[in-house]
Amino acid sequence: MSLQRRVMLTFAAGAALVSLVLALSVYTVTRTYLTDQREQSVTRQANADAAFVDSRLRAPHAVPRTILEDLDPPTGTMALLRVDGRWHASEPGIGQDILPAELWPAGDVGFGTAAPVDIAGEPYLAVRHTLDAEVDFYEVAPLRELRSTLDVVHRVLVVCAVVATLGAALVGFWASRRLLRPLHQLASTAVQVADGDLDTRVPASRDRELTLIGDSVNRMVDSLQERIERERRFFGDVSHELRTPLTTLVTAVGVLNRYRDALPGRGDQALDLVETEVNHLHRLLEHLLALARAEAGLHQDEPETVSLGELLRNVLTDSGRPAELLTVRADTVVRGRKLALERAFVNLVDNADRHGGGLTGVTTGSDGARAVVFIDDSGPGVPEADRETIFERFTTGRSGRGATAGTGLGLALVAETLVAHGGDVRCVDRPGGGARMVVTLPAVAAEQDPP
Structure with missing residues (x-):
């Protein structure tokens, strides 16, 4: 993952963590506060209604059902009255079965307890008030508005947390771009200097x-x-x-x-x-x-488009070797310094003659977007352990590769020249015996003209 993405994720994760903690804290405090306020409100209303019922029950010939009908509780609030073991309700179809077990008659005169209860999937708060040993008054108030309010608070906090996280990610994106812009300039300058443009400098900054x-x-x-x-x-x-x-x-x-x-x-x-x-x-x-x-960086020529088939033919004829050794499967075109490429291929064919038992063939073709050249010899081949070290400086082949000692620089010069042209060289076994040098270079369109 890139540094910019890590910075963005760090900002986003930090904002998400802070938003989560704040959302949980705000929701917990809000729920506790609103619940306490609602319970106090229901309790005060239940106390007032209990006092009204108590005063009416003391009147001669009091009828409990009539007393409950005379109550004026808030909308949705239900009242139950137990008198001498008989239950009376303010609404038909309800009874003591809607009450939680902890609020059933306990025999203690005075205010009892309040407990939440679920009726038909809706939240309610039930309050018990014991008037005397044989009289209990219950009031069951709905908590639908409280739940709706808490749901709204919950959704608002979730949306705020998401918005804060996205905002932090955007801030992290902006900050990372601002932070990395000078680093990109440094990297671009380093690349240009590495490519040989020593006049490049890092632009001035206000920081x-x-x-x-x-x-x-x-x-x-x-x-x-x-x-x-x-x-x-x-x-x-x-x-x-x-x-x-x-x-x-x-x-x-x-x-x-x-x-x-x-x-x-x-x-x-x-x-x-x-x-x-x-x-x-x-x-x-x-x-x-x-x-x-x-x-x-002292080159004798400038880069140009070069036909590999023509270049290899010139290498063979100029060195006194027969042109019939060359096989052109596809006349690919590469871009590079012609003199340097000629020197590299001359070193490869010389190496085949001096250390590989004699040059047997040169083949050029293409492999997708890359040009490929095979230089084959008839020698004993190169041991697998030496196939990379032979391209190092001052490394000469073992005695089995030929009797003539080399300088140890020819193949090293070949490797460095090809790397400078975006290619490479490696040594493999030739089918039928001997060694094969495989050269690859980036191919360009044959009709492309040098700039």
């Missing part, structure tokens, strides 16, 4: 904390840019200083080769060793300079 972070990042980029400039100058100086003596050595070996017949046997062997090591040093220097140029 003091963010300004401190932005200034720190900008200072870091400034320092990085200065260091890269120093490395580029160092690269130029080193390349010049190394090329000059190496060129002299190559020239000297060439001169000695012209007089090889005049050399004694051991001198001839020594010249072979020197020539081999000079050539090895020359390849090593070329690879080192290529890696240094790639890391320093």
Whole structure:
């Protein structure tokens, strides 16, 4: 889950928890208060009605039913009277069976107790008043209005809690966007710097904390840019200083080769060793300079659309290999630096010849939106444990892969070049024996023109 969603959920969960606690507290306090008020009101009314009934019963020839009919209780309120064991009701069809057991006659003169009772699914409050040992007055008042009021309060509190939660989520969304906007700017700047745009800087902010972070990042980029400039100058100086003596050595070996017949046997062997090591040093220097140029961002050409079939055909013919080794299943087009891609494929075919027993074929095709190239050799293959380490710097193959020692940089340069182009390279077994280098690159439309 993203940070923005976590912030939103935190705000929403916090608001929901607070709203729940407040809603429960308000509902509990409101229900207790309204219930107490209603009970007091019913009790006062029952006391007044009990006093009226008591005074009428003391009159000679009092009739209990007539007394109940003369009562004027609130709407929906029912009254019952027990006199000498006989029950009388203010409404027909009701009797002592509607009363809760705790309010049945107890024999104590005076106000008894009040208890809730459910009649036909409706809430009521029953109050007992004992007038004497043989007379009990009951009044049963409805609580429908109280329940309706509490239901309204409950719905209002639920709606308020939901609205508060949604509002907090919106506030969290706004706050997270405001909080993450500078971080997105930092991330965008870091990505552009990582892609080589060292002139990108974090924009200024009005927030003091963010300004401190932005200034720190900008200072870091400034320092990085200065260091890269120093490395580029160092690269130029080193390349010049190394090329000059190496060129002299190559020239000297060439001169000695012209007089090889005049050399004694051991001198001839020594010249072979020197020539081999000079050539090895020359390849090593070329690879080192290529890696240094790639890391320093010093490219010899600009990105363009390249036909892989044409590029591979040129690689084979320019290196003196027969073009028949190439099989074009689909002439895919990629975008990249042509010279760097050529160097990468030259290293792969050279590796197949030097360390893989000889190049047997190059196949290019497509796999969905990606271009695929297979470089096959006829050697013993690469052990599975070494299939990733061979692309590391200064890693040379085991003796089983060939007798000629490599620089340990050719495949590393291939891997870095392909990664810089959005692709990759891996080593697998070739059907029928040998090793197969599988190169994948993002394909583009063949008709696309370079910008």
